[in-house]
Amino acid sequence: MSRKDNSARTYGQTPYSPQLETLMLAEFANEPLTDFTVPADRQAMGAALERARGEFGRAWPLAIGGERVTTGAWIESFDPCQPDRVVGRVAAADRGHAEHALNAAWQAFADWSRWTPAARAGVLLRAAALLRRQKHDFSATLVYEAAKTWVEADADTAEAIDFLEFYAREALRLAETQPLTPVAGEHNELVYLPLGVGVVIPPWNFPLAIALGMTAAVLVGGNCVVLKPASLTPVIAARFVDLLEAAGLPPGVLTFLPGSGAEIGDFLVEHPRTRFIAFTGSRAVGTRLYERAARVQPGQRWLKRVVAELGGKDAIVVDETADLDAAAEGIVASAYGFQGQKCSAASRAIVLGAVYADVVQRVAERTEALRLGPAEDPATQVAAVIDGGQYRTVLDYLDVGRREGRLVLGGEPAREPDGSAGWYIQPTIIADVPEDARIAHEEIFGPVLSVLRATDFAHALRVANNTEYGLTGGVYARDRRRLEQARAEFAVGNLYFNRKITGALVGAQPFGGFNLSGTDSKAGGRDYLQLFLQAKVTVERF
Numbered sequence: 001m002s003r004k005d006n007s008a009r010t011y012g013q014t015p016y017s018p019q020l021e022t023l024m025l026a027e028f029a030n031e032p033l034t035d036f037t038v039p040a041d042r043q044a045m046g047a048a049l050e051r052a053r054g055e056f057g058r059a060w061p062l063a064i065g066g067e068r069v070t071t072g073a074w075i076e077s078f079d080p081c082q083p084d085r086v087v088g089r090v091a092a093a094d095r096g097h098a099e100h101a102l103n104a105a106w107q108a109f110a111d112w113s114r115w116t117p118a119a120r121a122g123v124l125l126r127a128a129a130l131l132r133r134q135k136h137d138f139s140a141t142l143v144y145e146a147a148k149t150w151v152e153a154d155a156d157t158a159e160a161i162d163f164l165e166f167y168a169r170e171a172l173r174l175a176e177t178q179p180l181t182p183v184a185g186e187h188n189e190l191v192y193l194p195l196g197v198g199v200v201i202p203p204w205n206f207p208l209a210i211a212l213g214m215t216a217a218v219l220v221g222g223n224c225v226v227l228k229p230a231s232l233t234p235v236i237a238a239r240f241v242d243l244l245e246a247a248g249l250p251p252g253v254l255t256f257l258p259g260s261g262a263e264i265g266d267f268l269v270e271h272p273r274t275r276f277i278a279f280t281g282s283r284a285v286g287t288r289l290y291e292r293a294a295r296v297q298p299g300q301r302w303l304k305r306v307v308a309e310l311g312g313k314d315a316i317v318v319d320e321t322a323d324l325d326a327a328a329e330g331i332v333a334s335a336y337g338f339q340g341q342k343c344s345a346a347s348r349a350i351v352l353g354a355v356y357a358d359v360v361q362r363v364a365e366r367t368e369a370l371r372l373g374p375a376e377d378p379a380t381q382v383a384a385v386i387d388g389g390q391y392r393t394v395l396d397y398l399d400v401g402r403r404e405g406r407l408v409l410g411g412e413p414a415r416e417p418d419g420s421a422g423w424y425i426q427p428t429i430i431a432d433v434p435e436d437a438r439i440a441h442e443e444i445f446g447p448v449l450s451v452l453r454a455t456d457f458a459h460a461l462r463v464a465n466n467t468e469y470g471l472t473g474g475v476y477a478r479d480r481r482r483l484e485q486a487r488a489e490f491a492v493g494n495l496y497f498n499r500k501i502t503g504a505l506v507g508a509q510p511f512g513g514f515n516l517s518g519t520d521s522k523a524g525g526r527d528y529l530q531l532f533l534q535a536k537v538t539v540e541r542f
C-alpha cells in the first residue's frame with residue numbers, strides 16, 4: 001500500500017468523491033493454497049493447532065458501539081469431531097442488545113460513511129495482510145470449530161483473504177468517475193453512496209470466507225454492519241472482528257452480535273432501522289427472512305434490500321464421451337469435500353445408461369478409499385458433520401434413501417455409541433434413484449450422493465434441471481455439441497465442464513445461484529458491491 005493511504009484517512013469528505021486518492025495496488029490474484037507436504041508448512045499448522053487447543057474454552061463478549069459486552073448468557077461452540085470439547089463460548093445477545101446495536105451502528109455510520117474509499121479499502125488490505133500472517137491460526141480454529149480438514153480449512157482462509165483483496169479493489173473501481181453519455185450544456189455525475197446499517201447473517205459452512213466476505217463487502221462501501229454469526233461457528237467470527245479492528249476499522253462500525261435466530265434474528269430483520277440484509281444460509285430461513293423484510297414497518301423509510309444466497313441440489317452429468325476417471329474423481333471431490341456440507345456440493349450424479357455401471361463402480365472405488373477421521377489429523381479426508389442435529393437429519397435421509405434407491409456404499413454412522421467420538425457418517429452412495437425421489441430433490445447437506453440414470457443427454461439435462469434450486473452444476477463430456485447444449489440449457493448460476501463443481505475462485509468465478517438457490521448475487525464478482533450501494537446522479541446545467 002502506498003504512503004498516500006495514511007493521508008487518505010481524512011474525515012468529512014464527500015463519500016465516493018471522484019477525486020479518488022489512489023492506492024498502489026498490484027492486480028488481484030488469488031491467494032495460493034498451502035502445500036502441507038512441505039515440512040515447514042506442516043509444522044506451522046501443527047503449532048497453530050496446538051495454540052488453538054490452548055485457547056479452548058475462551059469466552060468472547062459482544063462488540064457493540066466499540067464496547068465489549070457480556071450478557072450472562074452464553075452460546076457454546078463444540079468440536080464436531082469430539083463434541084465434549086468446548087472450542088469457545090460467545091455472549092448471547094437478546095432483543096435489548098439488538099436494539100442498542102442498531103442505534104450504535106447508525107451513530108458510527110455518520111463518520112464511517114464519510115471516510116474516503118481509499119481509506120476504507122486500506123482497512124481491508126491491512127486485514128488481508130494480517131490474516132495472511134496468521135492464516136494457520138485461523139485455519140486451526142476452523143479445524144476445531146467446523147471440523148474442516150487441513151486442506152478445507154486452508155482453502156476457507158485463502159478465500160477470505162481473496163475477498164478482502166478483491167473487494168478493496170472493487171471499492172476503488174466504483175469510486176472512479178463512472179461513464180455517462182455526454183449531454184451538451186450539462187455536467188452529469190453518478191456516484192455510489194452507502195445504504196446505511198445492515199444485518200449480515202452468514203452460515204456455518206464457510207464461517208470465515210463467507211462471513212468475512214459478506215462483512216467486508218458491506219463495510220468497504222461505507223455501510224455499518226450488525227453481524228449475527230452462525231450459532232455453530234461464532235468463535236471464528238469473533239476472531240475476524242478483532243482482526244478487522246486491528247487493521248484499523250473504527251470501533252462501532254462492526255457490531256458482533258451472536259444470538260439465536262428466534263430471539264434476535266427476526267427482530268433484526270423486521271426492525272425499521274435495518275436498511276438491508278445480507279444472508280447466506282438455508283432455503284427455509286432465507287425465504288422466511290425475505291418475506292419478513294418485505295413488510296414496511298411503522299416508521300420505516302425505505303424498502304429493505306435483501307441479498308439471500310440459499311441452498312442447492314447440485315448435479316454432475318456424465319455422458320459416454322467423458323473421461324470416466326476424471327468424472328469419478330470430480331464427483332467424489334464435489335460430493336464429499338467438507339463432508340458434503342457445501343452449497344455447491346454434488347448431491348446428484350446423472351449418468352447416461354451406456355456408462356452408468358462403470359461410473360458407479362469408479363465412484364464407489366474412490367469413495368471407499370476416502371479416509372474418515374478427526375479433522376486435526378492431516379491424513380483425514382472426511383471428518384465429522386457439524387453437529388448432532390445435522391447428524392440426525394442425514395441419518396434420516398439415509399433411511400429414506402435406502403427405501404428410494406439402492407445402497408451401494410456407506411449408509412451408516414461411524415460413531416462410537418457413547419457419543420464422544422464425533423458426528424461421523426460414512427460417505428454414502430445411493431444408486432438407481434428415481435427422478436421424483438425425495439433424495440433427488442431435497443438438500444441433505446451431508447456426505448450422500450444420489451445417482452440417477454439418464455436415457456440420453458437431453459434427458460440428463462431435463463433431470464438436472466428438475467429441481468427448485470439452481471446453484472452449481474457440472475458436465476463431463478468430450479462432445480462439443482453437448483457441452484454447448486449444456487451451456488445454453490443447464491439452469492444454474494455456476495456451471496463447470498470437465499472439472500469438480502466446488503471451489504469457485506474469487507474474481508475468476510463469481511458465485512451465486514438461480515431460482516430458489518437465491519438472488520444470484522455473484523459473491524466475489526464485479527456485481528457484488530453495488531448490492532450494498534445506491535447510485536446518486538447529479539445534473540448541473542451550465
Ligand code: NAD
Nearest residue numbers: 202203204229230261265266281282285309310311312343
Ligand atoms: P441456516 O439457514 O440454518 O442458518 C443461516 C444463518 O441464519 C445462521 O447464522 C443462523 O443463525 C441464522 N438464522 C436462523 N434463523 C434465523 C432467523 N429466524 N432470523 C435470522 N437469522 C436466522 O443455514 P446453515 O445451516 O447455517 O447453512 C447451511 C445452508 O446454507 C445450506 O442450505 C447451504 O446450501 C446454504 N449455503 C448457501 C451458500 C450460497 O452461496 N448459496 C453458501 C453457503 C451455504
